[in-house]
Amino acid sequence: MRYAHEVGKVRAAEGALMARLPEGALMQRAAAGLAAVCARMLPRVYGADVVLLVGGGDNGGDALYAGARLARRGARVTAVPAGSRTHRGGLAALRAAGGRVLDRVDGEAVSPSAAAVIETADLIIDGLTGIGGTGGLREPHATLAVLASQATGVVVACDVPSGVDASSGRVDGVAVHADVTVTFGTYKPGLLIDPGAACCGVVELVDIGLGPDLPDPDVVAAWPVDVQPPEPRPESDKYRRGVVGILAGGEDFTGAAVLCTGGAVHGGAGMVRFASVEHPVELVRHRWPEAVTTVLPPGSGGVKALERIGRVQAWVVGPGLGTGAEAESLLEATLNTDLPVLVDADGLTVLARRRDLLRREAPTVLTPHAGELGRILGVERELVEARRLEHVRRAASELSATVLLKGSTTLVAEEDRPVRVNPTGTPRLATAGTGDVLSGLIGALLAGGMSGLDAAASGAYLHGLAARIASRGPVRAGTGHPSEAPISAYDVIGALPEAFRALS
Numbered sequence: 001m002r003y004a005h006e007v008g009k010v011r012a013a014e015g016a017l018m019a020r021l022p023e024g025a026l027m028q029r030a031a032a033g034l035a036a037v038c039a040r041m042l043p044r045v046y047g048a049d050v051v052l053l054v055g056g057g058d059n060g061g062d063a064l065y066a067g068a069r070l071a072r073r074g075a076r077v078t079a080v081p082a083g084s085r086t087h088r089g090g091l092a093a094l095r096a097a098g099g100r101v102l103d104r105v106d107g108e109a110v111s112p113s114a115a116a117v118i119e120t121a122d123l124i125i126d127g128l129t130g131i132g133g134t135g136g137l138r139e140p141h142a143t144l145a146v147l148a149s150q151a152t153g154v155v156v157a158c159d160v161p162s163g164v165d166a167s168s169g170r171v172d173g174v175a176v177h178a179d180v181t182v183t184f185g186t187y188k189p190g191l192l193i194d195p196g197a198a199c200c201g202v203v204e205l206v207d208i209g210l211g212p213d214l215p216d217p218d219v220v221a222a223w224p225v226d227v228q229p230p231e232p233r234p235e236s237d238k239y240r241r242g243v244v245g246i247l248a249g250g251e252d253f254t255g256a257a258v259l260c261t262g263g264a265v266h267g268g269a270g271m272v273r274f275a276s277v278e279h280p281v282e283l284v285r286h287r288w289p290e291a292v293t294t295v296l297p298p299g300s301g302g303v304k305a306l307e308r309i310g311r312v313q314a315w316v317v318g319p320g321l322g323t324g325a326e327a328e329s330l331l332e333a334t335l336n337t338d339l340p341v342l343v344d345a346d347g348l349t350v351l352a353r354r355r356d357l358l359r360r361e362a363p364t365v366l367t368p369h370a371g372e373l374g375r376i377l378g379v380e381r382e383l384v385e386a387r388r389l390e391h392v393r394r395a396a397s398e399l400s401a402t403v404l405l406k407g408s409t410t411l412v413a414e415e416d417r418p419v420r421v422n423p424t425g426t427p428r429l430a431t432a433g434t435g436d437v438l439s440g441l442i443g444a445l446l447a448g449g450m451s452g453l454d455a456a457a458s459g460a461y462l463h464g465l466a467a468r469i470a471s472r473g474p475v476r477a478g479t480g481h482p483s484e485a486p487i488s489a490y491d492v493i494g495a496l497p498e499a500f501r502a503l504s
């Protein structure tokens with residue numbers, strides 16, 4: 001796992017460690033780590049043009065000391081101080097190492113000479129703001145951030161790309177877009193969660209010795225070894241491996257039913273029971289003959305419907321189901337059982353008006369996108385997008401459920417647990433029907449006995465990995481990178497076996 005801590009916890013740990021160390025020792029560790037990464041990014045340190053964007057706090061201090069180290073190795077280092085003050089020790093160290101310091105940039109105007117050195121630098125260290133940054137970047141920091149992001153040189157962010165809120169990933173206005181972010185002591189949630197995560201490039205963690213002083217993390221991201229879907233054992237039969245029941249689709253909405261069932265079939269369920277009205281049942285039977293299907297006559301009522309379908313170990317309710325009285329009755333019946341239930345899509349729309357149904361003991365997993373979560377919480381979609389961590393946590397606590405918020409960085413929250421952030425997401429997944437595949441897949445993992453949090457996080461991981469596998473082609477000659485192609489939800493289903501294999 002990669003562990004991330006919010007700013008308050010980082011500061012407390014730094015304070016405890018600093019009290020045991022000589023003054024300035026921690027900053028020297030940070031600067032040494034930063035300089036080492038910068039040196040690796042340059043073909044040659046000697047003679048390289050390095051620019052430091054230096055804010056008024058210790059983040060600027062780190063940049064200056066790192067710049068001094070590069071200057072001692074022969075780099076031509078120029079500092080661009082911004083704001084009303086500059087770290088004195090760092091400035092002195094840079095000057096002593098032969099670095100140049102431009103006039104302070106204040107207010108809005110960045111001088112043409114400062115703009116020119118940023119534009120032509122081989123490497124730019126962004127030391128404007130770190131964990132002390134609050135709110136949108138003010139001037140001249142905002143202009144400097146834009147100049148750095150547009151420059152041709154490599155941009156290395158010190159601790160956090162300036163403009164990104166370290167604790168949440170919020171970006172109000174502009175932020176530095178870095179190629180590499182060198183972060184100290186622990187990851188910060190804002191480096192793992194969009195929109196902040198999209199500004200980081202590759203994140204490198206420098207150990208400054210905080211480990212023993214750090215409490216439990218606020219956010220965690222999995223490595224492949226952390227994702228362990230249930231393994232069938234030799235004595236497994238289809239019942240022991242878990243039967244997932246899917247209530248999805250309607251006369252007019254059939255695709256969701258087929259895709260959701262596909263996600264469950266390839267998600268390792270021992271058996272998939274699919275139930276709906278006639279038309280989607282026909283299509284599911286045709287496409288997934290391995291599923292056991294039940295036609296539900298219109299008006300049969302939720303409880304009777306569940307009796308007809310038979311025994312399952314987990315339910316998936318909602319994709320394409322509609323939002324009327326019949327959908328509500330099915331949702332109510334499943335949530336009244338003592339089985340794990342995943343609610344998605346139309347099921348979430350129903351839940352927005354029937355939050356009372358969530359008063360239950362068994363695990364409930366909700367898989368909304370930002371619009372659906374906004375509807376349940378009564379806030380605008382844009383607000384959820386901008387403050388994903390805050391809203392997924394709020395939903396998990398208010399709804400007493402495991403909440404998976406879909407999006408460019410998918411988050412999974414459960415009350416009093418670190419939020420899981422999925423590291424395998426890809427923009428290729430932003431295509432119709434992939435969410436239905438995800439709910440079927442997570443349903444299969446739930447039926448296999450995983451907890452809500454593990455099933456949702458592992459499902460998101462496998463789903464993202466499958467999308468990456470499906471979109472990846474052969475390595476393009478001369479680039480060393482694989483070619484990529486758009487994918488459909490079916491392609492994601494087809495790549496799930498390889499995604500599972502990649503974990504074993």
Ligand SMILES: NC(=O)C1=CN([C@@H]2O[C@H](COP(=O)(O)OP(=O)(O)OC[C@H]3O[C@@H](n4cnc5c(N)ncnc54)[C@H](O)[C@@H]3O)[C@@H](O)[C@H]2O)[C@@H](O)CC1
Nearest residue numbers: 014027056057058059129130131132133134136137138159
């Ligand atoms: N505390 C420690 O022990 C260590 C701190 N380190 C560094 O210190 C950083 C934190 O330093 P600080 O607490 O001084 O804070 P920062 O340097 O991150 O930010 C504070 C400065 O930024 C300005 N600022 C804040 N928000 C702004 C905005 N929206 N627009 C423009 N200016 C803004 C403030 O006026 C202040 O000058 C860390 O990110 C890390 O880089 C490292 O040296 C490791 C050790």
Ligand SMILES: [K+]
Nearest residue numbers: 126129160162
């Ligand atoms: K920074």
